[in-house]
Amino acid sequence: MIYDLHSHTIFSDGDLSPEELVNEASAGGVKVLALTDHDTLDGLPRAEDAAKTAGLTLVRGVEISTRWEKLDIHVLGLGVDLDDSTLVDGLKFHQSERITRAQQVSTKFEKLGIEGMWEEVSQQVKTHYVGRPDFARVLIKRGVVNNFQAAFNKYLAAGKPAYVATDWASIPEAITWIKSAGGVAVLAHPGRYRITRTKLTKLLAFFKEAGGEGMEVLYSAQEASKTQDLARLSKQFGLVASAGSDFHGFSYPGMRFGALGEMPSGCQALWDSPLWQKCVN
Numbered sequence: 001m002i003y004d005l006h007s008h009t010i011f012s013d014g015d016l017s018p019e020e021l022v023n024e025a026s027a028g029g030v031k032v033l034a035l036t037d038h039d040t041l042d043g044l045p046r047a048e049d050a051a052k053t054a055g056l057t058l059v060r061g062v063e064i065s066t067r068w069e070k071l072d073i074h075v076l077g078l079g080v081d082l083d084d085s086t087l088v089d090g091l092k093f094h095q096s097e098r099i100t101r102a103q104q105v106s107t108k109f110e111k112l113g114i115e116g117m118w119e120e121v122s123q124q125v126k127t128h129y130v131g132r133p134d135f136a137r138v139l140i141k142r143g144v145v146n147n148f149q150a151a152f153n154k155y156l157a158a159g160k161p162a163y164v165a166t167d168w169a170s171i172p173e174a175i176t177w178i179k180s181a182g183g184v185a186v187l188a189h190p191g192r193y194r195i196t197r198t199k200l201t202k203l204l205a206f207f208k209e210a211g212g213e214g215m216e217v218l219y220s221a222q223e224a225s226k227t228q229d230l231a232r233l234s235k236q237f238g239l240v241a242s243a244g245s246d247f248h249g250f251s252y253p254g255m256r257f258g259a260l261g262e263m264p265s266g267c268q269a270l271w272d273s274p275l276w277q278k279c280v281n
């Protein structure tokens with residue numbers, strides 16, 4: 001698979017710089033890469049320069065956090081302009097929500113007897129992103145947990161004691177931001193939400209109705225049967241099929257470049273659709 005349309009750098013919760021990311025993608029055989037940091041466009045200019053040097057096509061992307069029926073749902077914008085004020089202002093709002101939430105998460109940790117988390121997290125944050133993975137890193141450093149997964153399972157995931165629901169944009173709002181910036185709206189990792197298949201079909205119907213155009217069908221560390229089912233759903237709901245590793249660096253070993261396999265036949269790949277021209281210009 002030469003397309004990988006979902007990845008992260010240090011500008012959100014990834015481990016690699018944009019230059020390192022492009023080199024890692026290239027080494028994995030990727031020829032068309034989207035950088036999709038959470039709620040920020042800040043890494044894109046450097047990634048574009050690095051991609052030019054490395055001979056890759058870079059798709060300017062973003063992964064927007066949204067709230068739908070008390071769930072955190074992620075929407076990818078692919079092919080977005082960097083200077084669209086609707087998108088830029090929306091992302092600024094999310095960046096300030098992130099700071100508010102981080103302080104609330106820290107208060108929750110204090111109640112659990114784990115002090116000074118905001119102070120330590122805010123010291124290590126160097127970009128516009130502050131998120132739960134930053135808390136996971138501090139917990140690991142302090143020896144409270146051994147790894148990322150444990151930090152989420154014990155404290156940070158929805159329903160766990162340090163989880164704080166955030167007032168993210170709605171799905172229709174995020175889609176409006178993306179379209180305002182000339183991009184294509186793709187539902188991220190539909191196989192990863194902890195919901196029933198019936199609820200997933202409700203989400204897909206809502207996403208489509210709101211103007212969503214695509215969904216990830218190929219995704220890291222996903223069983224073949226799941227991929228086949230998502231391919232069927234993409235056809236059923238008229239959403240083009242995208243492919244993304246969700247590479248974050250080496251904190252998430254299951255998410256690697258060059259391991260996505262081939263798009264199942266029977267669904268329309270984003271890059272074979274008329275929408276693709278919006279992603280690459």
Ligand code: AMP
Nearest residue numbers: 013038130131132133148149152153157
């Ligand atoms: P945030 O943007 O602060 O809500 O953090 C979300 C990020 O944390 C996701 O993009 C993942 O990288 C990571 N994450 C979320 N849930 C989990 C989980 N259950 N286990 C491990 N990592 C997770």
Ligand code: MN
Nearest residue numbers: 008013038248
């Ligand atoms: Mn992430």
Ligand code: MN
Nearest residue numbers: 063074188189
């Ligand atoms: Mn995500």
Ligand code: MN
Nearest residue numbers: 006008063246
């Ligand atoms: Mn992601």
